[in-house]
Amino acid sequence: MFSELQRYIPVGICVLDQAHTVVFANEFLKNRLPDNTPKNIEGMSIDEVFPEAAKIIKRKLKSVFALKAASFSYWEHRPHVFELSSSRPVTGDETSMYQNIQYVPIFEHSEEVKKVCVIIQDVTELASYYQEQKRLTEALEIEKQELKTLNLKLEAAQNQLLQSEKMAAIGQLAAGVAHEINNPIGFVNSNIQSLEGQASGLFAMLDFYESNFSTLADSGLAQQEQQLQNQHSIDFLKEDVPELLQECLEGLDRVSKIVESLKSFSHVDNQEWQEADLIKGIESTLKIANNSIKYHAVINKTYSLDDEVLLYCQPMQINQVFLNLIINAAQSIESSGAVTISIEDKQNEVIIAIQDTGKGIPAEDINKIFNPFFTTKPVGQGTGLGLSLSYSIVAKHKGRIQVDSQVGVGTTFTVSFPKLSEADFSDEFTDK
Template sequence: MTTQSVLENLTAKLPLGVCVLNDQMEVLYWNDFFADRLNISSDDVKGQNLLTLFPNEAKYLKKKINSVFVLNNASFSYWEHRPHVFLFSSSRPITGEETLMYQNIEFLPLDVTDNKVKTVCMIVQDVTELASYYQGQKELSEQLSQEHNALQELNRKLEEAQNQLLQADKMAAIGQLAAGVAHEINNPIGFINSNLQSLEDYAVKLLKLVNFYEKVVHKTQNKTFIALQKDMQERMKYQFIREDMPELVAESIDGINRVSEIVKSLKAFSHVDSSEWQYADIVEGIESTLKIANNELKYNVEIHREYQQQLPKLFCQPMQLNQVFLNLIVNGAQAIVDKGHIYITVSANDNDYQVAIKDTGCGISKSAMHKIFEPFYTTKPVGQGTGLGLSLSYSIVQKHKGNLVVTSEPNVGTTFTVILPILTPEQLLPEASAPA
């Protein structure tokens, strides 16, 4: 057997995906790793366009591969950033469980002539086992952290005679945290955003200036100048930079805006800039709470909103009402096993507000319905709940002279309705208006 045939056989049998492409994105070769998963042999796929074969990831692949052709440098795709570029399956070595393959991909310049890349080699590595290990470690760490926090919370609550005092301390801590975050992050965000806006303006002006110079050079009809211009632009990869630079700046500005929104939502959630009792917009509080709870909702819960128009502001403790909404929304999300819906309805009349939060989760049994507002009662596994969420929520609503009503049907869903009377400060806080 010749050395070449040995190398060809080795490449074909490698536990890596190997695919060679020309500058038209046409497949020149791929090994058994690709052939077995797509049921297309290397001979049959030869000459087909990679972007046509994988249309859903065409834009991403094109950008990565073009960067190799243009810049003559390797490009990479890591599983943490893009877990499943190719929708291949992978079998766990011990359990045999089939799961989507996590991949690291390396794009390498292969055939380079006169500093110009002719072909690119794409190497796909199956890192599902490594990714599963890291994810498992992360989940275990989060679970241990949650259990530790839950135990600390429970110990504090057992030492406190009044749950309301603990809740006030907790919300004050959140308020201080939000104030610190807003102060520490808003300033750098402000000047970064301002700089990026200026950079975007400069980039546009510079590109216009270069375009003007191009037109001037061409108007001279001087072949030497035109040739020098073309050579310099090719060596500087000007065409690629001109297309890529505005996109990079736009993505950076979008990222800064997203961070600003997160800080704004945290600040609005805890109302760090205002006194405890105040007139507040209930819908604004719910929207801020939804952003805070987004991590619990984004994978399996679809939110439906129905807000009455022109709702009046309510005199209340917005920080504590936000905590009630957070408890009810998160409980609803946790009651949904796979995918489901949460419906939030807000309405008001002359006498009271009604905030209904309905989920399509597993529901509450009749035996549990009589206990759900009792302190420390929970149906969650040990370490996943203290049993104080609904009890504290009920206490907060009572402090607002309101009521918390629940209706539920097993395997259908649960609806919690927060009823808050529209009262004046004197009616809610008679001690504040009493003569000294």
């Protein structure tokens, strides 16, 4: 009866003795042996039947004979111990069998183990399911990471667009401010210049009257004139009024330059790709950022204002890079220090270095600083977008931005732009 039943049991059964000889093998096992293996394997050594797996099987058998306890082998650890075939549950294709294996000791009328029954369970279907799930999970994880990366790029692009729109709004504001302020500045400046000339004339007349009062016979009038001079501090006014008028003219000139710097920084006249002077861009940026810098750092420049460093670029965006790097440099200085700006105009590229004496960037953060939304500033004091946007702008101009930092010493950002022409940026013009 048992021999009849074992034909239908869907597991492989193989009984081995202490000499590693096959004592019994059921039909399920025999039918899945390789074609070059005899079907009647009883009496054969496992070295003959399973030469590649013999070493592993012997080690398992040795454990069972010595410990008199069952041993197990799962497909996750060793998928194909026995060289057996199996049919795929869906496709029907023949493939290597994934196996869960039990090595069960057989006791024969004593406590001594004489034989071991090896039970081989075909788990190809289960293994296929788990492997497919693993593949799908890995694919899903890859898609998740790709989606995350895409979302970060999308956020960066949206933020860059918002930044561009903000800069365009600043440009329009600058144009309006320039128009509204330049007119009153013009007539106030004209009036003060006129007043300066008129005051000179009045003081000349006072000098004339003063010199001629001494010739009057009426000493009372001369005394009265002297009292009026003392009462109204005429001598002081002669010195102070010209100085006040000159200071007013200097103040008006500073206001005019600030308005012009704002206009230059935002490039309201032209936001297209063009050849621009980087020194003028840095100078206008420094004027705009002056209020954020003056309380933290002294600005050192290693370039001459008389020089001209030209680059084909989008000036408004390049100025935005300068603004981000300069303000970051100033804000990294906790008490007082210096920010040094240098420009090296080479034959094929322009190199701008912005160095500060601030607190520096920890080594573990260096590779993160260009990531969107990463910031080392306290909550509410930084968005983590400045360096990310700067990196994108530099990359758009086919340049590179590098950072070298030492905690407690300072940081240097080096931006390099290749000297290219309009033809080199033809792929960018669709984004204008």
